Amino acid sequence: xxxxxxxxxxxxxxxxxxxxxxxxxxxxxxxxxxxxxxxxxxxxxxxxxxxxxxxxxxxxxxxxxxxxxxxxxxxxxxxxxxxxxxxxxxxxxxxxxxxxxxxxxxxxxxxxxxxxxxxxxxxxxxxxxxxxxxxxxxxxxxxxxxxxxxxxxxxxxxxxxxxxxxxxxxxxxxxxxxxxxxxxxxxxxxxxx
Amino acid sequence: xxxxxxxxxxxxxxxxxxxxxxxxxxxxxxxxxxxxxxxxxxxxxxxxxxxxxxxxxxxxxxxxxxxxxxxxxxxxxxxxxxxxxxxxxxxxxxxxxxxxxxxxxxxxxxxxxxxxxxxxxxxxxxxxxxxxxxxxxxxxxxxxxxxxxxxxxxxxxxxxxxxxxxxxxxxxxxxxxxxxxxxxxxxxxxxxx
DNA sequence: CGCATGCATTGAACTAGGACAAGAAATGAA
DNA sequence: TTCATTTCTTGTCCTAGTTCAATGCATGCG
Numbered sequence: 001x002x003x004x005x006x007x008x009x010x011x012x013x014x015x016x017x018x019x020x021x022x023x024x025x026x027x028x029x030x031x032x033x034x035x036x037x038x039x040x041x042x043x044x045x046x047x048x049x050x051x052x053x054x055x056x057x058x059x060x061x062x063x064x065x066x067x068x069x070x071x072x073x074x075x076x077x078x079x080x081x082x083x084x085x086x087x088x089x090x091x092x093x094x095x096x097x098x099x100x101x102x103x104x105x106x107x108x109x110x111x112x113x114x115x116x117x118x119x120x121x122x123x124x125x126x127x128x129x130x131x132x133x134x135x136x137x138x139x140x141x142x143x144x145x146x147x148x149x150x151x152x153x154x155x156x157x158x159x160x161x162x163x164x165x166x167x168x169x170x171x172x173x174x175x176x177x178x179x180x181x182x183x184x185x186x187x188x189x190x191x192x193x
Numbered sequence: 194x195x196x197x198x199x200x201x202x203x204x205x206x207x208x209x210x211x212x213x214x215x216x217x218x219x220x221x222x223x224x225x226x227x228x229x230x231x232x233x234x235x236x237x238x239x240x241x242x243x244x245x246x247x248x249x250x251x252x253x254x255x256x257x258x259x260x261x262x263x264x265x266x267x268x269x270x271x272x273x274x275x276x277x278x279x280x281x282x283x284x285x286x287x288x289x290x291x292x293x294x295x296x297x298x299x300x301x302x303x304x305x306x307x308x309x310x311x312x313x314x315x316x317x318x319x320x321x322x323x324x325x326x327x328x329x330x331x332x333x334x335x336x337x338x339x340x341x342x343x344x345x346x347x348x349x350x351x352x353x354x355x356x357x358x359x360x361x362x363x364x365x366x367x368x369x370x371x372x373x374x375x376x377x378x379x380x381x382x383x384x385x386x
Numbered sequence: 387c388g389c390a391t392g393c394a395t396t397g398a399a400c401t402a403g404g405a406c407a408a409g410a411a412a413t414g415a416a
Numbered sequence: 417t418t419c420a421t422t423t424c425t426t427g428t429c430c431t432a433g434t435t436c437a438a439t440g441c442a443t444g445c446g
Binding site for chain 1: 426
Binding site for chain 1: 259
């Protein structure tokens with residue numbers, strides 16, 4: 001049950017069994033049916049979720065009412081609106097929604113603090129996880145600015161080979177920052193080659 | 194001399210004077226003339242820099258040889274290619290270059306580890322700094338995808354009011370992900386209002 | 387001082403991608 | 417099974433932004 005998350009958190013920092021025990025004892029297990037919104041814009045994000053199974057999307061809604069998907073989180077990924085709400089005490093600007101039936105491990109900000117107090121080495125592990133997210137996001141920013149829609153789509157397929165089967169095309173379009181119609185045209189063009 | 198950086202690092206975590214003393218004793222002070230490249234693509238990034246004075250840019254070069262500016266760092270900002278190189282042991286894909294004569298405080302990865310060993314609370318401070326960078330980058334990604342060039346430029350002016358006087362227009366264009374010519378057209382249109 | 391290099395502006399022609407509309411195909415609920 | 421809803425495709429027209437000149441302006445440097 002815990003091996004999956006322990007492997008993830010231990011990727012860059014090595015923990016003692018006792019430390020992992022503390023960690024595991026503070027996690028809350030939760031299942032959530034698909035199409036459930038876990039966080040609405042304007043709410044405080046009071047969780048950090050580790051995806052054991054399933055798929056969620058995190059998205060903004062822009063000034064014209066269009067959704068822009070910031071992140072797909074599948075098995076072994078973390079999702080939260082950690083960036084603003086927890087430390088800034090500002091309400092979230094993003095939505096988090098399950099796309100499939102999901103199983104999570106959840107942390108509240110308070111239990112996270114409790115963890116850091118009891119086992120300070122986790123501070124380091126979460127710092128490195130944060131760094132990795134930053135790297136991924138910077139890379140995406142670069143791709144978004146410098147690549148054509150076709151290039152972005154091909155790279156997406158390479159990077160998330162299973163996701164294109166699991167989620168609707170228009171979600172992928174929204175993630176890539178292009179219209180669903182144009183993605184469809186790209187796909188037919190690619191299929192003809 | 195140290196009050197500026199101490200204020201910055203103490204923004205989200207409160208430190209004892211002794212802790213700050215350790216911190217300050219590990220910093221390396223350095224001045225660098227303008228137009229100096231601090232990090233080339235393919236090198237390992239072996240520093241984290243706090244800008245005391247001056248302005249630097251961090252950029253990628255894309256497949257067609259175009260520069261894409263990821264970050265401007267001015268006074269009180271941190272800059273590094275922390276994301277990949279330090280923990281991943283991968284060579285950097287970015288360039289870091291001074292745009293003005295600069296004063297920095299520098300950390301090497303080793304002295305950073307030394308700091309964490311001697312004063313573990315800094316681990317927390319750097320985790321939160323990292324979170325803030327992630328928030329800023331996510332926000333930029335959202336803007337890049339969902340806003341028009343004019344909106345992006347106006348928001349840039351609002352967010353970095355001094356920067357448009359300090360750096361060349363074509364750098365701003367590169368940061369916004371638009372061509373220098375089109376930015377010029379936007380500026381004349383705005384000026385006419 | 388004069389020259390060279392880089393920077394900003396403007397215009398004309400072009401294109402990647404968007405908006406809209408309408409139909410086809412898939413999914414799902416009762 | 418049927419009807420409804422959502423998703424995907426395809427076509428046409430349209431526009432925001434690019435590319436490629438050409439020109440004028442700064443600026444730094446010998």
